[in-house]
Amino acid sequence: xxxxxxxxxxxxxxxxxxxxxxxxxxxxxxxxxxxxxxxxxxxxxxxxxxxxxxxxxxxxxxxxxxxxxxxxxxxxxxxxxxxxxxxxxxxxxxxxxxxxxxxxxxxxxxxxxxxxxxxxxxxxxxxxxxxxxxxxxxxxxxxxxxxxxxxxxxxxxxxxxxxxxxxxxxxxxxxxxxxxxxxxxxxxxxxxxxxxxxxxxxxxxxxxxxxxxxxxxxxxxxxxxxxxxxxxxxxxxxxxxxxxxxxxxxxxxxxxxxxxxxxxxxxxxxxxxxxxxxxxxxxxxxxxxxxxxxxxxxxxxxxxxx
DNA sequence: GGAATAACCTGGATGC
DNA sequence: TGCATCCAGGTTATTC
Numbered sequence: 001x002x003x004x005x006x007x008x009x010x011x012x013x014x015x016x017x018x019x020x021x022x023x024x025x026x027x028x029x030x031x032x033x034x035x036x037x038x039x040x041x042x043x044x045x046x047x048x049x050x051x052x053x054x055x056x057x058x059x060x061x062x063x064x065x066x067x068x069x070x071x072x073x074x075x076x077x078x079x080x081x082x083x084x085x086x087x088x089x090x091x092x093x094x095x096x097x098x099x100x101x102x103x104x105x106x107x108x109x110x111x112x113x114x115x116x117x118x119x120x121x122x123x124x125x126x127x128x129x130x131x132x133x134x135x136x137x138x139x140x141x142x143x144x145x146x147x148x149x150x151x152x153x154x155x156x157x158x159x160x161x162x163x164x165x166x167x168x169x170x171x172x173x174x175x176x177x178x179x180x181x182x183x184x185x186x187x188x189x190x191x192x193x194x195x196x197x198x199x200x201x202x203x204x205x206x207x208x209x210x211x212x213x214x215x216x217x218x219x220x221x222x223x224x225x226x227x228x229x230x231x232x233x234x235x236x237x238x239x240x241x242x243x244x245x246x247x248x249x250x251x252x253x254x255x256x257x258x259x260x261x262x263x264x265x266x267x268x269x270x271x272x273x274x275x276x277x278x279x280x281x282x283x284x285x286x287x288x289x290x291x292x293x294x295x296x297x298x299x300x301x302x303x304x305x306x
Numbered sequence: 307g308g309a310a311t312a313a314c315c316t317g318g319a320t321g322c
Numbered sequence: 323t324g325c326a327t328c329c330a331g332g333t334t335a336t337t338c
Contacts, residue, residue, distance in 0.1 A: 086331055125315045127332065200331065291331065
């Protein structure tokens with residue numbers, strides 16, 4: 001389940017491989033991997049073949065590879081936009097390597113320093129997708145995301161909020177947004193237009209660390225609780241990033257196909273019935289908007305939040 | 307306009 | 323052993 005740390009691991013792995021590389025060929029094997037693309041597979045291949053890439057950028061769970069303009073100079077006008085969904089993988093492979101299981105799209109690249117290589121987009125559940133999208137100015141004129149200094153963001157990502165690790169993330173604006181939200185705090189944490197990069201795993205972990213019940217109304221949280229929550233969100237994301245992300249199965253791996261280790265550090269998510277690491281009371285799991293929420297009923301009281 | 311819900315999808319786990 | 327059912331969950335369109 002790729003959330004911010006997992007996508008950042010992928011971005012960091014792709015960056016040196018794609019920066020300055022030229023796309024020699026593109027093979028769309030399954031057009032379901034282009035649900036975000038306005039056009040068909042043939043058009044996708046034609047739009048990218050022969051073009052050069054400038055790097056890898058991420059905002060929240062979205063990442064994109066800016067495409068150099070045909071002249072080579074000036075700002076990029078378009079990018080390859082990607083979202084991994086639930087089970088998407090971007091893998092670096094040797095040119096002509098055997099097809100991956102669930103391989104959907106393959107790029108053959110020529111890099112001035114690394115030579116020939118392949119970037120493979122594989123996706124078991126086909127919730128992820130790639131697209132060619134136009135870049136537009138960011139609403140706040142700040143750099144679009146991690147890995148870029150340009151204030152240009154794919155149009156499909158313009159509505160996505162900045163993530164808590166982004167230097168341009170506005171803590172006060174986030175707090176004010178929460179104060180107007182008549183929804184459970186966990187639902188708000190999962191709303192990518194409010195704060196991006198957080199999914200079910202890290203929402204549960206951050207709420208556990210901040211001792212906040214997932215069904216507390218966002219607007220009822222006092223300012224100190226919001227500050228504590230933001231601090232714990234950042235701490236959880238940074239720790240997961242340092243450990244290479246969370247892998248429960250083969251659904252999340254880095255660009256080399258390796259799993260992350262953060263699953264060993266989880267305190268609440270997926271630990272139903274196991275003792276809370278803080279107080280020892282069993283972690284409970286409740287159904288929550290077609291999802292699961294895991295929390296400690298003692299540490300995360302529905303009332304006493306300060 | 308804001309909030310809640312359903313649908314998309316595949317494969318592993320579980321129960322019979 | 324084989325079949326049916328459930329579950330995982332990010333995003334978005336639809337509904338309320």
